[in-house]
Amino acid sequence: xxxxxxxxxxxxxxxxxxxxxxxxxxxxxxxxxxxxxxxxxxxxxxxxxxxxxxxxxxxxxxxxxxxxxxxxxxxxxxxxxxxxxxxxxxxxxxxxxxxxxxxxxxxxxxxxxxxxxxxxxxxxxxxxxxxxxxxxxxxxxxxxxxxxxxxxxxxxxxxxxxxxxxxxxxxxxxxxxxxxxxxxxxxxxxxxxxxxxxxxxxxxxxxxxxxxxxxxxxxxxxxxxxxxxxxxxxxxxxxxxxxxxxxxxxxxxxxxxxxxxxxxxxxxxxxxxxxxxxxxxxxxxxxxxxxxxxxxxxxxxxxxxxxxxxxxxxxxxxxxxxxxxxxxxxxxxxxxxxxxxxxxxxxxxxxxxxxxxxxxxxxxxxxxxxxxxxxxxxxxxxxxxxx
Numbered sequence: 001x002x003x004x005x006x007x008x009x010x011x012x013x014x015x016x017x018x019x020x021x022x023x024x025x026x027x028x029x030x031x032x033x034x035x036x037x038x039x040x041x042x043x044x045x046x047x048x049x050x051x052x053x054x055x056x057x058x059x060x061x062x063x064x065x066x067x068x069x070x071x072x073x074x075x076x077x078x079x080x081x082x083x084x085x086x087x088x089x090x091x092x093x094x095x096x097x098x099x100x101x102x103x104x105x106x107x108x109x110x111x112x113x114x115x116x117x118x119x120x121x122x123x124x125x126x127x128x129x130x131x132x133x134x135x136x137x138x139x140x141x142x143x144x145x146x147x148x149x150x151x152x153x154x155x156x157x158x159x160x161x162x163x164x165x166x167x168x169x170x171x172x173x174x175x176x177x178x179x180x181x182x183x184x185x186x187x188x189x190x191x192x193x194x195x196x197x198x199x200x201x202x203x204x205x206x207x208x209x210x211x212x213x214x215x216x217x218x219x220x221x222x223x224x225x226x227x228x229x230x231x232x233x234x235x236x237x238x239x240x241x242x243x244x245x246x247x248x249x250x251x252x253x254x255x256x257x258x259x260x261x262x263x264x265x266x267x268x269x270x271x272x273x274x275x276x277x278x279x280x281x282x283x284x285x286x287x288x289x290x291x292x293x294x295x296x297x298x299x300x301x302x303x304x305x306x307x308x309x310x311x312x313x314x315x316x317x318x319x320x321x322x323x324x325x326x327x328x329x330x331x332x333x334x335x336x337x338x339x340x341x342x343x344x345x346x347x348x349x350x351x352x353x354x355x356x357x358x359x360x361x362x363x364x365x366x367x368x369x370x371x372x373x374x375x376x377x378x379x380x381x382x383x384x385x386x387x
Contacts, residue, residue, distance in 0.1 A: 102348075103355075104230070104231055105230040109226070109227040110131075123266075125176065126175070127223055129316075130174070130224055131147045131226055132147075132264060133147055133153050134248065135213065136172070140163070142178070143312035143313075144246070144312040145312050146325055147228060148212075148227055152215070154212060154230075154328065155210075155312035156210065158203075158209055160197050169197070170192065170194065171192045172187065172190065173219060173225045174186070174225040175187055175190065177261055177263055177264075178264075190220075192216065192217060192219065193215070194214070194215060194216065195214045197211060198212045198214065200353060206291075206330065209328065209330040210328060210350050211312075212357055228323060229323060230348075230351065231324055234317075234348045237319075237324075239272075240271045241269075241270040242317070243271055243315060245266070245316075246265065246266045246314065247264070247313040248264055249306065249309025250307050250308045250335075251307065252335060253307055253334045253337075255308065258309075268304065269342070270297060270298065270299060271295065271296075271317070271326070272295075272341055274290055277294075277295075280339045281333075290343065292349070293345065294346060295326070295346045298341035300338065302338040302339075304336075305336040307336070308335070310329045311329050311331075314328065315329065326344075329344060330343050330344050
């Protein structure tokens, strides 16, 4: 008898063996939102710097000491504890509906499991803002950020103008203090290297001041580390006087540093509409630099504001028990000056850009089909040739 050969399978039979039901639908809707993934594809990303204007207009912002009292505790708790949030989420190419016919980037998000421990003070408590990220180049530069999913952090573009190489940056999550102990195993465990820095391609000066950081490894969620919600529209938060901004920056525009023990600080601010904000900035300069992709928050009398070192941090509002990020700390004129509220990047206007990057790079890769591996075995001798 001659050499035994492997008969060719018909194309239809081969397709039937290779096809795995549900493989083409790796993403699925959970409730009203789509979930973010835990792994990301490797890609080449171009980093474009964001050149800011003079230092009197650009600042790394910081909260002042006047803080309004928050008497109510968080109204939202996870349905099945921290274990539920630790499951690997799935991606969908389209977002689900959020409140008031908006689109929501990811879910679960915006949950807070730690009750306030300090009422009416300036210092925060660990876990009160579980999406807060500390983005830094060691001993050189510090910015804020917010956790969007297991692999993505949102920040301000101008933070990376001088240091654009991703490998120099680290992201610290789940910590309250600016300076962690070298011996803290918890801090080391929740510290992540940055793989890519993606600056918005439209970032110019103060405009479109937004950037995404892709982490080199997947974040582990806990009650101290949770993602924030992002919506496609934030019109429902206009004129709200109970939104919050957080950061580790200086506490006065004359660069008074954060006092020991260097804890995260918080301040409650009012969201101003852009018409009112333009009116404030036109006095006395007769010129407004507030564009459509910005929003203003603070107090018109200057009593509540952010300052140098807070850039990139989140401006968040509560709605029906969930927390949503509506702004990114961007710039301002001085710190805490009357008629000069803080200026933030409007996150909702960049929703599509965020969704495109997060969904494209975090789409899980399917494992090779066992049927495909099985079919290649009979062909191995022919492919390899004679020994």
